[in-house]
Amino acid sequence: MRILDIVNRMGPPLPWAEGDNIPWNDPEFSEQMLKEHLCHDHDHASRRLATIDQQVKWIHHELLNCIPTRILDLGCGPGLFANLLSKLGHSCVCIDFSPASITYAKEQALKENLPCKYLLNDIREANYGDNFGLILLIFGEFNSFNNKDTKNIVTKAYNALQDNGILLLEPHTFEAVKEMAEPRSSWSAKKKGLFSLRPYLCLEERYWDAIVRASTTRYYILDGVTGDVMRYAQTAQAYTNEEYLTLLSDCGFSDITFFPSLTGSVKEIQKGLQVITAKK
Numbered sequence: 001m002r003i004l005d006i007v008n009r010m011g012p013p014l015p016w017a018e019g020d021n022i023p024w025n026d027p028e029f030s031e032q033m034l035k036e037h038l039c040h041d042h043d044h045a046s047r048r049l050a051t052i053d054q055q056v057k058w059i060h061h062e063l064l065n066c067i068p069t070r071i072l073d074l075g076c077g078p079g080l081f082a083n084l085l086s087k088l089g090h091s092c093v094c095i096d097f098s099p100a101s102i103t104y105a106k107e108q109a110l111k112e113n114l115p116c117k118y119l120l121n122d123i124r125e126a127n128y129g130d131n132f133g134l135i136l137l138i139f140g141e142f143n144s145f146n147n148k149d150t151k152n153i154v155t156k157a158y159n160a161l162q163d164n165g166i167l168l169l170e171p172h173t174f175e176a177v178k179e180m181a182e183p184r185s186s187w188s189a190k191k192k193g194l195f196s197l198r199p200y201l202c203l204e205e206r207y208w209d210a211i212v213r214a215s216t217t218r219y220y221i222l223d224g225v226t227g228d229v230m231r232y233a234q235t236a237q238a239y240t241n242e243e244y245l246t247l248l249s250d251c252g253f254s255d256i257t258f259f260p261s262l263t264g265s266v267k268e269i270q271k272g273l274q275v276i277t278a279k280k
């Protein structure tokens, strides 16, 4: 791509049409993203360890009644949840398609001899196995999938749970997804960053598609040395709480409960996120 392609770009991108997500699974991008996951000055890619620790305790005490079980973590990142859960007696299988995160998570589990198995795979395609007491898909990633993939992921999760097993989701609220389309456009200059280790400009445009009810962010990355242009796009689907309920019950789930946060408490609300549990 060249700069002229940006000038001649089409208007608002159709949701998912120009790519479905930022390149989590690109090796170089995943190395840069791993630094963000492990940085404890902010809560961007993963939350700070002190917060995760509280959330893990809530999962262990309130959802699992302190009874050891088999846990599947979908989109596990560097395994910050699974490694802590396994120290409380649970055994974990974790899937993520970020190579750097999975390598890091495997190293940590090996170092501490934890019962965690880390698999490098796309959760849209992976076989989940079965007999899990709990399945997690947290920190907003639920909304990044299109309707077909979302139904497929929820159905596979249902089939992978044991009877009375729990699906734990942490999706965005409808309003939060709508707000992702603001501001309409922005740009930044980086000496190096997530998208490249070389200097680059990042141009971002955001759109709310009122028919699909999805926000799409389009990124143009302009290499500061060569002028080469790369394009990425990321879409998030908005759901009302009624739609979350319908989606989960259509896939067989019951006892669907909404919580304000991953500690169950309103005091720990993370803006735009909410928690849903559903039972098989």
Ligand SMILES: C[S@@+](CC[C@H](N)C(=O)[O-])C[C@H]1O[C@@H](n2cnc3c(N)ncnc32)[C@H](O)[C@@H]1O
Residues within 6 Å of the ligand: 021, 024, 025, 044, 045, 046, 047, 074, 075, 076, 077, 078, 080, 081, 095, 096, 097, 098, 101, 121, 122, 123, 124, 138, 139, 141
């Ligand atoms: C926001 S991070 C959250 C990581 C972790 N759950 C946490 O809370 O610390 C989202 C994770 O989902 C992963 N992910 C996104 N889409 C995926 C897919 N289709 N298959 C597997 N992993 C995916 C990314 O690589 C990333 O590690």
